[in-house]
Amino acid sequence: QSVLTQPPSASGTPGQRVTISCSGSSSNIGSNYVYWYQQLPGTAPKLLIYRNNQRPSGVPDRFSGSKSGTSVSLAISGLRSEDEADYYCAAWDDSLSGRLFGGGTKLTVL
Amino acid sequence: QLQLQESGPGLVKPSEETLSLTCTVSGGSISSTTHYWGWIRQPPGKGLEWIGSIYYTGNTYYNPSLKSRVTISVDTSKNHFSLKMSSVTAADTAVYYCATNGPTLYDAFDIWGQGTMVTVSS
Numbered sequence: 001q002s003v004l005t006q007p008p009s010a011s012g013t014p015g016q017r018v019t020i021s022c023s024g025s026s027s028n029i030g031s032n033y034v035y036w037y038q039q040l041p042g043t044a045p046k047l048l049i050y051r052n053n054q055r056p057s058g059v060p061d062r063f064s065g066s067k068s069g070t071s072v073s074l075a076i077s078g079l080r081s082e083d084e085a086d087y088y089c090a091a092w093d094d095s096l097s098g099r100l101f102g103g104g105t106k107l108t109v110l
Numbered sequence: 111q112l113q114l115q116e117s118g119p120g121l122v123k124p125s126e127e128t129l130s131l132t133c134t135v136s137g138g139s140i141s142s143t144t145h146y147w148g149w150i151r152q153p154p155g156k157g158l159e160w161i162g163s164i165y166y167t168g169n170t171y172y173n174p175s176l177k178s179r180v181t182i183s184v185d186t187s188k189n190h191f192s193l194k195m196s197s198v199t200a201a202d203t204a205v206y207y208c209a210t211n212g213p214t215l216y217d218a219f220d221i222w223g224q225g226t227m228v229t230v231s232s
Binding site: 002032033035037043044045046047050051056088090092096097098099100101102103104 | 148150157158159160163171172173174207215216217218219220222223224225
């Protein structure tokens with residue numbers, strides 16, 4: 001059971017907007033930056049969002065991150081078939097003095 | 111452009127053997143003051159788990175749940191860093207990734223190696 005809680009699955013149709021949530025606590029999401037990673041099958045994770053809502057160069061603006069209190073969300077608009085992947089949130093936890101990952105959400109494009 | 115490459119045995123015997131992996135850094139210096147170097151693993155079909163991180167000075171930061179079995183070290187002359195995990199069991203079977211983040215310890219891992227599968231089995 002991950003300290004950062006994500007829904008195990010999400011789905012949407014092409015063109016739709018999908019949101020993936022990640023819930024934590026005051027010692028992690030509540031007091032530190034959150035990051036989102038996309039992992040395509042058989043590949044290493046790729047950084048999608050850093051510092052809550054910033055996109056690295058090359059990441060389409062269809063991907064956006066937001067934070068409210070001890071929860072964060074990743075939104076994907078204009079869903080495409082190539083967005084089908086696992087998505088992970090991550091944050092530092094001050095109580096554990098360690099980096100946490102969420103359990104991951106498998107996104108299916110129907 | 112920084113690149114990371116993991117190397118090491120793909121099969122380790124349980125309990126008695128130590129899992130040892132090396133991550134070679136190319137395209138940049140491991141002595142960079144703006145990078146930390148980390149290990150992350152992913153059991154088959156499961157999520158990601160941070161193992162630990164190191165700075166070029168040798169300062170280390172470990173996942174509390176693995177700390178008693180893990181040692182991460184850096185060799186600046188060879189531009190690589192290493193992971194050693196003792197008393198391994200089948201539960202340590204995973205794809206092991208090395209990655210880098212910075213300029214602070216708390217920043218995202220933005221460059222990852224391709225990963226190497228390690229199976230713990232007799």
